[in-house]
Amino acid sequence: MASIPKIPFNVPCNVGGELRYIAEAINGNQKISGDGPFTKRCSEFFQHRYAVAKAVLTTSCTDALEMAGLLLNLKPGDEVIVPSFTFVSSANAFALRGARLVFVDSREDEPNVDVNRIAEVITPKTKAIIAVHYAGFACAMDEITTLAQSRHVDVVEDAAQAVESFYRGRRLGTIGRFGTLSFHETKNLICGEGGLLFVNRQEDVKRTEIIREKGTNRTAFFRGEIAKYSWVDLGSSFLPSELNAAYLFGQLESIDLIQNRRVEIYNRYCACLKVLEDQGKALLPVVPNGATINGHLFYLLCPNLSVRTQLIDFLKSQNIHATFHYVPLHSSEYFSEFHDGRVLKNCDRYSEQLVRLPLFFAMTDEMVDIVCSEVLKFFSQV
Numbered sequence: 001m002a003s004i005p006k007i008p009f010n011v012p013c014n015v016g017g018e019l020r021y022i023a024e025a026i027n028g029n030q031k032i033s034g035d036g037p038f039t040k041r042c043s044e045f046f047q048h049r050y051a052v053a054k055a056v057l058t059t060s061c062t063d064a065l066e067m068a069g070l071l072l073n074l075k076p077g078d079e080v081i082v083p084s085f086t087f088v089s090s091a092n093a094f095a096l097r098g099a100r101l102v103f104v105d106s107r108e109d110e111p112n113v114d115v116n117r118i119a120e121v122i123t124p125k126t127k128a129i130i131a132v133h134y135a136g137f138a139c140a141m142d143e144i145t146t147l148a149q150s151r152h153v154d155v156v157e158d159a160a161q162a163v164e165s166f167y168r169g170r171r172l173g174t175i176g177r178f179g180t181l182s183f184h185e186t187k188n189l190i191c192g193e194g195g196l197l198f199v200n201r202q203e204d205v206k207r208t209e210i211i212r213e214k215g216t217n218r219t220a221f222f223r224g225e226i227a228k229y230s231w232v233d234l235g236s237s238f239l240p241s242e243l244n245a246a247y248l249f250g251q252l253e254s255i256d257l258i259q260n261r262r263v264e265i266y267n268r269y270c271a272c273l274k275v276l277e278d279q280g281k282a283l284l285p286v287v288p289n290g291a292t293i294n295g296h297l298f299y300l301l302c303p304n305l306s307v308r309t310q311l312i313d314f315l316k317s318q319n320i321h322a323t324f325h326y327v328p329l330h331s332s333e334y335f336s337e338f339h340d341g342r343v344l345k346n347c348d349r350y351s352e353q354l355v356r357l358p359l360f361f362a363m364t365d366e367m368v369d370i371v372c373s374e375v376l377k378f379f380s381q382v
């Protein structure tokens with residue numbers, strides 16, 4: 001039997017400079033805890049490129065979202081609107097503050113949140129809307145922003161998957177009051193575990209520094225602005241070590257190389273698999289109005305759960321690792337007893353029909369072509 005080389009779902013990206021910078025962090029007699037020279041270089045990189053009031057590195061995107069929950073002063077009884085089709089951290093971060101989560105459905109034509117569904121559940125208790133840019137594709141931010149402003153509600157962008165993606169010319173993560181990125185090994189830019197918080201209003205900068213430094217004013221102390229530092233607010237330890245920041249800086253130096261290659265792979269998948277759409281066998285991703293492609297992930301929508309399961313099993317038998325995405329949060333084991341019973345049918349459909357194909361920086365054109373030919377072979381038989 002002709003054997004196909006094993007094609008994993010993801011291989012952590014390594015472009016070459018990472019190890020050199022980690023060695024520099026260790027050998028340079030510099031500190032290796034948080035907020036040393038590499039953390040500074042990474043945060044300045046984003047602050048300039050994204051033109052935000054402040055960009056701070058965190059230990060994960062989850063932690064950046066938890067910081068947003070603290071910065072919004074969420075209290076028990078406050079309501080936060082979250083898409084159900086997302087990673088658990090988009091919700092957990094706000095549940096941890098005691099907020100009541102209200103899950104809403106995806107759009108029919110793409111997995112991002114449906115703004116009309118947000119409008120239906122917004123109440124005077126609503127404090128925040130979490131906009132998750134699925135697959136790096138922008139949510140309808142104009143509509144979300146207009147709705148949020150008219151109801152005096154804040155917007156947090158979970159841009160974990162959306163680094164270097166835009167909405168009508170604006171970078172994702174910089175449009176809401178806060179935005180977050182992830183540098184988990186499955187994302188476009190990585191450092192093992194890591195994240196970033198965009199603070200888009202000057203008035204939030206000071207408290208951001210305090211919350212990130214365990215509730216102390218140590219950042220101002222290190223800048224020489226105060227004589228000693230002490231406990232001034234709630235906070236936690238959200239600083240990544242310099243070793244992580246050094247790895248990340250190696251990636252940032254090659255950001256265009258990484259992004260261009262991922263977008264190439266994404267486009268190659270589209271070109272090879274478009275025929276499935278023409279034949280009515282599966283759907284390809286829809287790029288929403290005003291959105292851009294950042295090559296974070298490539299997915300297909302199968303006609304139903306059974307076909308999706310068979311496709312994943314078939315690819316596995318051919319040594320190719322494909323995977324589904326997101327068990328809905330509103331009906332999850334933890335949350336279902338709190339959900340108000342609304343049926344979120346689009347979310348359920350994406351959860352059952354969506355399959356993600358391998359996409360990683362080191363993936364060769366040949367590997368993409370192998371995956372495509374196996375996918376086409378599968379669909380020629382169903």
Ligand SMILES: *Cc1c(COP(=O)(O)O)cnc(C)c1O
Pocket residue numbers: 059060061062063086087089090132158160161181182183184193194195
């Ligand atoms: C990956 C991801 C997260 C969590 O990122 P971590 O850095 O692993 O905490 C949160 N939200 C979304 C949408 C993600 O894809």
